[in-house]
Amino acid sequence: xxxxxxxxxxxxxxxxxxxxxxxxxxxxxxxxxxxxxxxxxxxxxxxxxxxxxxxxxxxxxxxxxxxxxxxxxxxxxxxx
Amino acid sequence: xxxxxxxxxxxxxxxxxxxxxxxxxxxxxxxxxxxxxxxxxxxxxxxxxxxxxxxxxxxxxxxxxxxxxxxxxxxxxxxxxxxxxxxxxxxxxxxxxxxxxxxxxxxxxxxxxxxxxxxxxxxxxxxxxxxxxxxxxxxxxxxxxxxxxxxxxxxxxxxxxxxxxxxxxxxxxxxxxxxxxxxxxxxxxxxxxxxxxxxxxxxxxxxxxxxxxxxxxxxxxxxxxxxxxxxxxxxxxxxxxxxxxxxxxxxxxxxxxxxxxxxxxxxxxxxxxxxxxxxxxxxxxxxxxxxxxxxxxxxxxxxxxxxxxxxxxxxxxxxxxxxxxxxx
Numbered sequence: 001x002x003x004x005x006x007x008x009x010x011x012x013x014x015x016x017x018x019x020x021x022x023x024x025x026x027x028x029x030x031x032x033x034x035x036x037x038x039x040x041x042x043x044x045x046x047x048x049x050x051x052x053x054x055x056x057x058x059x060x061x062x063x064x065x066x067x068x069x070x071x072x073x074x075x076x077x078x079x080x
Numbered sequence: 081x082x083x084x085x086x087x088x089x090x091x092x093x094x095x096x097x098x099x100x101x102x103x104x105x106x107x108x109x110x111x112x113x114x115x116x117x118x119x120x121x122x123x124x125x126x127x128x129x130x131x132x133x134x135x136x137x138x139x140x141x142x143x144x145x146x147x148x149x150x151x152x153x154x155x156x157x158x159x160x161x162x163x164x165x166x167x168x169x170x171x172x173x174x175x176x177x178x179x180x181x182x183x184x185x186x187x188x189x190x191x192x193x194x195x196x197x198x199x200x201x202x203x204x205x206x207x208x209x210x211x212x213x214x215x216x217x218x219x220x221x222x223x224x225x226x227x228x229x230x231x232x233x234x235x236x237x238x239x240x241x242x243x244x245x246x247x248x249x250x251x252x253x254x255x256x257x258x259x260x261x262x263x264x265x266x267x268x269x270x271x272x273x274x275x276x277x278x279x280x281x282x283x284x285x286x287x288x289x290x291x292x293x294x295x296x297x298x299x300x301x302x303x304x305x306x307x308x309x310x311x312x313x314x315x316x317x318x319x320x321x322x323x324x325x326x327x328x329x330x331x332x333x334x335x336x337x338x339x340x341x342x343x344x345x346x347x348x349x350x351x352x353x354x355x356x357x358x359x360x361x362x363x364x365x366x367x368x369x370x371x372x373x374x375x376x377x378x379x380x381x382x383x384x385x386x387x388x389x390x391x392x393x394x395x396x397x398x399x400x401x402x403x404x405x406x407x408x
Contacts (some may be wrong), residue, residue, distance in 0.1 A: 017279045026286075030294055037298035038306060041223065044298055046115070049291030050284070057283040058276060 005079035017061065081118075081144070081214065082189045083229055083299070087292030089185045090114050094261070095252045097249035103260040106178040107267055111286060111288060113159065113182025117190075121150035124278045126222045141334040145195045147204045154190055155201035156351060159183030159205050171373040174264050174368040177359050184355045188348045192237060194326055195335035205383055206338040211237070211343055213333035215327035224331070227303040227319040230296075232327040238296050376377065 001046055033052045037044045043052075081363070090111050097105055124146045127136015137143035145151040152158050163180040166172070189196045196208025215228035229235070250256050262269045271282055283290075304318040311330045322328035 014379075022279075030290065033290075033294045034298045034301070037294065038302045039169030041302065044295050046291065049294060053287045053290045054280055054283045058280040061279075063091070069137070 018056065021061075025057050025060050026053070028060065030055045032056070081193055081216070081229070081235060082234065083124075083226070083239055084292035084296040085189055085241040086114055086118070086186055087295075088238070088245045089157075089287045090182060091245045091251050091289055091398070092241060093181050093185055095251035097270070098356075098363075100363060101177065101361075103263050104174050105181070106172075106174045106264050107261045107285070109175040110179030110182040110267050113179040113184075114205065116162070116183060117186045118154040119159075121197045124150070125216050126225075127218070130351075134218060136218065140218060141195045141214055143208060144216065145214075146336050147198060147201070151198050151206075152201050154187050154197040156184060156187055156199065156355070157201040159187060159311065167366070170282055170310045171370050173363070173370045177363070179248075180355065180359065184352060188352050189237075190268065191344045191348050193234070194335050196338055196344065199344075199351060203397040206346060207344045208334045208335070208341055209323045210333065210335075210336045210341045213326055213328060213331055215331050215334070217334075220331075223307075227307060228328055228331045230300040230303045233323055233325070235296075235300060236323065239294075242296070252286055252289060254282055256283055261285055261320075262331065275375045278290075303331070338371050 029052060032041070033049065043049075090107075093110050094105075094107055123146050124137050125140045127134055127140075128134070137149075139146075141146050143149045145154055159180055160213075162183070163176050166179060167176040170176075187197055187315070191199065191207050192209055192211040193214040194208060194210045194212070195214040196206040196210075198204060199207040202339065212232035212234045213228055216222075220228075236351045245251065272284060276284065304321070307318055309316055317373060320330065322330070326333045
């Protein structure tokens with residue numbers, strides 16, 4: 001019998017980022033910031049740059065986890 | 081002026097501290113020292129425009145690096161004065177030394193553009209190697225300045241500092257952050273840890289490097305792939321590179337009264353070495369002074385009656401320990 005996965009809320013969890021996962025989130029932050037910065041040059045400043053990285057690294061992993069569980073939950077729900 | 085070089089040199093200093101200072105010099109002080117000259121002077125260089133009215137310096141390069149103007153903010157004189165002020169105020173050796181090293185790095189790196197800095201202020205003469213053109217103007221603003229910088233040897237300077245940091249890549253690792261950076265600024269990191277998980281704290285530490293890399297790539301990409309400038313009446317796709325001395329040729333290199341450019345590098349390197357030697361010599365005496373002041377600030381232990389079989393008296397041992405923290 002299929003059971004629905006418990007819904008997870010995005011939180012500032014304490015997951016350590018290591019290895020490939022760490023690189024992945026830093027690259028996501030860099031590519032998104034550079035792309036946004038080229039077209040919105042006001043973003044390229046002392047404040048936004050560091051905040052951008054911290055925001056992506058802190059919010060990205062729990063958000064990804066939440067999205068993954070949400071999608072899996074919906075897929076399972078659709079099959080039922 | 082230099083752009084991302086100022087972000088990279090924070091980590092370059094952190095990576096090349098003398099052995100006795102490792103883990104004891106404040107990373108945030110190095111950052112603050114490196115950040116302060118432009119924080120004090122640069123906002124008015126580009127200025128801002130509201131309803132068609134421009135507010136800012138009439139002569140940006142004079143304001144930024146000259147005197148009269150805010151040129152004294154880019155001098156060792158002010159760096160040493162501010163460091164002395166911090167030292168007298170807090171007697172925090174790790175902070176004072178870090179601030180001075182960061183400040184000196186910023187002031188000395190800025191000799192490379194065509195305006196240079198007043199290295200020996202209050203002697204009001206600029207020192208410049210004229211490696212690339214200083215291009216901050218009212219008409220061109222920040223965008224033209226960025227385009228000129230990232231079309232000239234300024235880009236090479238940023239890449240040079242990036243390579244210096246990458247050769248010292250361990251400075252960016254979690255291990256280095258935990259063992260060398262956090263102990264020197266334990267209070268700041270403890271405060272931030274109330275709001276951020278460890279991966280966020282590490283990101284905070286790396287964020288200045290991240291910003292340097294990203295701004296270098298973003299401005300270079302914009303200047304050479306996206307911008308559509310008209311140079312000498314010709315519409316172009318991107319600003320042209322010119323890696324010649326005092327380039328790029330397509331913008332006039334602004335300047336102030338200065339010494340022979342051949343003198344700039346030897347004197348700047350000599351001054352930085354002097355700062356390093358002075359800091360090394362002062363390290364131990366400052367440590368002893370810090371210890372004395374810390375002990376003097378610590379309130380005398382208050383006797384507390386307790387019903388223990390140790391004679392009935394106990395003292396505030398934690399306070400004593402705080403006053404006796406090892407500072408050599």
